[in-house]
Amino acid sequence: MISLSVNGTTHRVDVPPETSLLWFVRETLGLTGTKYGCGIALCGACTVHVDGAPVRSCVTPVSAADGKHVITIEGLSARTDHPVQQAWIELDVAQCGYCQSGQLMSAAALLARTPNPTDADIDDAMAGNICRCGTYQRIRAAIHQAAAMARGGAR
């Protein structure tokens, strides 16, 4: 039996321990905002937070989250108003949008530890997230804008 919290709800579950956190949240919990893109931690579409740190859920066994707090895109904010979500909306960042859950989770984790990131910080934090639609420059601008919002700067 594994016990973990997902978006604030504690689950005691009996699943094969090697089940990936990705497919656990998608199939068992029905939280499909977290995406499957490559299965081997190369694209970042599956990024979630485990105890605040961004992890690739596709290669994280659910057993590794035992006793931990997992946040998925659905739990990033209650009203779609996390600064990164607001900035993404204001700048119309997404195109197909499939990678964006992972992008947002990586960006939110970056801002949590580096509230005022440089372009180099953004490169470091975001290079693990592929966007096939090529929205990178809007992602970069939106992260800067979210940082400004969080500082209480101009919206």
Place this chain on the structure above:
Amino acid sequence: MKTTLSRRAMLKGGLALGTGLGLGLRVPIGPSDPASAQSARTLAPSQWLTIDRDGIVTIVSSVPEMGQGSLTTMPMIIADELDADWSKVRVEQAPANPKLYANPVTGTQSYGGSRGIRDHLQTWRKAGAAARQMLVEAAAREWGVPAEELETEPGTVVHRRSGRKASYGELVAKAAELPVPENPTLKTPDRFRYIGKGVPRRDMRSKVNGSAVYGLDVKVPGMLVASIERCPVLGGKVRSFDATAAMRVPGIRRVVQVTNGVAVVADTFGAALNGRRALTITWDEGPLAQVSSAQIIRDYAALATQPGQVARKDGDADAVLGSSANVVVATYQVPFLEHACMEPMNATAHVRPDACEIWAPTQNPGGTQVTGARLTGLPPEKVTVHTTLLGGGFGRRGEQDFITDAVETSKAVGAPVKLVWTREDDLTHGFYRPATYNVFRAALDPRGMPVAWWNRIVGPGIFIQKGRAKPGEIDPTAVGGARDIPYDIPNVQVEWINRDLGVPLGFWRSVASSQNAFITESFVDELAHLAGKDPYEYRRALLGKSPRHKGVLELAATKANWGAPLAAGHGLGIAVASSYASYVAHVAEVSVAPDGRLRVHRIVCAIDCGIAVNPDQVRAQMEGGAIYALTAALYGEITIDRGRVQQSNFHDYPMLRINEAPPVEVHILDSGEAPGGLGEPGVPSVAPAVTNAVFAVTGKRLRTLPIRPEALRRA
């Protein structure tokens, strides 16, 4: 809250969590059936929109949303002519029903070729204008005033003289009794409220909070999950298989043979993958087991000495080349490419004896319905297609293989099945942009200007392979962008040798132009340098008969400060191309490190797409198209060894990442012409702009893609 659940119960719970499929999946009733809509006292003047008594306007979008913004731009066009209150507009994705929703130009409900706006703008404007005219007429009758005295504000008809106002919702019952005008008066452009200005994307909120529903997110009660083990050799078939071990894997329900391999049907995707690994399959590898990409290129090169079919002949290039003292010859190659949509291929199907339901991230709802009908024996109207959001399309999702997989598997097991591909399945069983081999010859006059241009292309035709053109025809998917070079050269000959070794081919974002802009815009750059001329001025001098090419070329050069001093070690390259009725030029600024590593510092793009309906989305498509093209130029190569695709995931088929992505600066040239495409035209001229810049900074001419650092290393 604490929950304790068994695995089985959790699975059921998970499935029960969401049958509401969210955006884009409700089959509209009103617009599909105007008669019933009218009886419900709504105004439904066409299949495209319904207005209810609360003034809510429901617009049906026929174009699948694959990232291009169709769920925003398409209703925006209708809303503009309707003068709708944008906050009261709802959007639904059209069901498969070609009688109502076929593209008015192509006649099919299939979307490729960057055809959304350019094929539908007039149709959608008329749909909005017709409804507005009916509402105005209804108010005129209600108030006993001439319709000419009325005007509209968003969602409201106004009679200024008397100060009367009525909301659209108040007028629908009366308007619904009026005939639908066949030729409503359209707005003059100065009256546009949204067209040319744009509105924020409607899908953004759902795409930042995880609620957007892609094909992979579909939930249907009782649904099983399946995945197919496919022959490692392209085109190979199952000879026999043994599922004994697979059936012992926990969570496996059934193992069934289908057209494209052996489907393992399970409770979860993980179980299905475990089941696949436990299968024993004997394959009939088929003819492609003899085919490798190195051999394909050798085969092309050998054939290139033979005459080809003449795709264009102006004057007599052969004769001029034969008598010229200054002849330039070059050979270019491009590799196979895969689309690599972020969302791997998938579809969900529920085949019942009397009906079939399909949920799919498809560019081709009409084709999906036909596939469903063919595989089930049901009439097409018994096949319901729900088009979900697409996690990328790029041409890949017009194909029917993933639909076939889902329908056949559901039919075999008698339950709803979500059929999911792995990334590895996706890259190794694609429909590939063709590899081609290309020979050029040009004759230059004493001033260095070309008097003859001769180009022989060796490679396959996608339309011919797919049976959409006859063998012997000139296939535009092979020669597009090469036979129509814009330069004013008196003698031009473009030939094509159709050589198809059977590798499955597909339409890859910008299709033939994806390779032919690279080869032609590189070769003209070669000529400019050999002539000792500035490559921008050289092109300008040759574009006298192609003003729209010239316009974007000049705009891109101006915005990039062409000719101004650059940082040490930096160089600029330029290229221009037209595709899908739009005109695009790119300038790339690059530097090359001593170890050969190329850095693209910025890309300047100029586009003339005629009327720019939604300018920020024009910019978005140019930004994204440039990154897609740059990914291919720097990394894109699918190689085949004995019929097996050798790349399997993003480690060996890499994508450009944020740390490598240059800023893409987009400038829109408003020519006021009819609208052109946007999804594809941002791709073709990027690769040659980059390789031309590499030449400017290193003197090395790159004639093979992708660009290899080894080729640029300074030893």
